[in-house]
Amino acid sequence: MPVTSIRTRRWKPVAFAVSAVLVGLAAPALTATPAAATTTAYDATYYKNAIGKTGTSLKSSLHTIITPQTKLSYSAVWEALKVTDQDPNNSSNVKLLYSGISRSKTLNGGNTGNWNREHVWAQSHGDFGTSAGPGTDLHHLRPEDVQVNSIRGNKDFDNGGSSFTNSGGSLTDSNSFEPRAAVKGDVARMILYMAVRYEGDDSWPDLEPNDAVTNGSVPLHGRLSVLKAWNEADPPDAFEERRQNLIYSNYQGNRNPFIDHPEWVEAIW
Ligand SMILES: [Ca+2]
Ligand SMILES: [Ca+2]
Ligand SMILES: [Ca+2]
Known part of the structure; x- marks a missing residue:
């Protein structure tokens, strides 16, 4: 026995x-699942306190993690974008976000044919301006053709619309803007980074996503349901990851958690 x-x-x-x-x-x-769980080299260090959490607990933990950052002046953003958004096929050029055009780094400015500093989280949604803060945060700033930037304006993001000059496949209608397929996920992850980074506990408004396309100047940005789908349809690629690593190592010292862990979008929203 x-x-x-x-x-x-x-x-x-x-x-x-x-x-x-x-x-x-x-x-x-x-x-x-569409956005499968990922592991990164930063899980045991940078993201240590967030691993295993979900919902508001995850959002709160990530906010604490990504808040410490070096803030750039708006003029310093010009030079940073020449590095972070360099065309992988031509080191003299930057790649424009919505239009997909490769344009000389030296053509930065405000005239027709220039590229300028596009705020993916539209500046007027919270009116945060361009002093060092959300208005100069490289995680949502991208080079864009001056006229395309103007067409996007402060519109919320949604599916649908018509093509326009230099659209590169992006579309727009009276109340929303749809980026070309290759950057839909980038746009989603930039908007949601802003929502986690800016929680109203400093001198800036609490930025949050919602499902509207008529947000105007309130600190909200839409449409969340569409952004979630875009995050899954267009996962991070080498360009987006290189950009993230340059912002982290050379400029701000903080990361966009949704580029490292796209599945955290669904875990929070
Ligand atoms: Ca629309
Ligand atoms: Ca992409
Ligand atoms: Ca927020």
């Missing part, structure tokens, strides 16, 4: 171990 008892005890852990391995092998197929 005692011998049998010991043998049973010995075998139980082995059986559990085999079972765990089988479950581990089967899991990816069973839990296939």
Whole structure:
């Protein structure tokens, strides 16, 4: 009797171990989701206090993590964008966000044919201006053709609309703007970074996403349901990750959590 008892005890852990391995092998197929859970080199360090959390707890933890940052002047943003948004195929040029055009770095300015500093979270949604803060935060600033920037204006993001000059596949209608497919996810992750970074506990408004396209000057940006779909349709690529790493290492010292963990969008919203 005692011998049998010991043998049973010995075998139980082995059986559990085999079972765990089988479950581990089967899991990816069973839990296939659009934005699969990812692991990054920063999980054990930068994101240590956020790992394992969801919902408001995750958002709050990420806010604490990404808030410490070096703030740039608006004039310093020109030079930074020449580095972060360099065309991978031509080091003399920047790649324009919505139009996809490759344009000389030296053509920055405010005239027709120039590129300027597009605030993806429209500046007027919270009226934060261009002093060091959300108005100069590289995580949502991108080079864009002056006229395309003007066409986007302060519109919320949504699907639908018509093409326009230099649209590059982006569309617009009377109340919203749809970026070209290759940057839809970038736009979503930039907007949601802003929502987590700016929570109204400093001198800036609490920026939040909502599902409207008529936000005007309130510190809200839409449409959340569409941004969530775009995050899944256009996962981070090498350009977006390079940009993130340059902002982290060379300029601001903080990261956009949704580029490292796209699945955190669904975990929070
Ligand atoms: Ca619309
Ligand atoms: Ca993209
Ligand atoms: Ca917020």
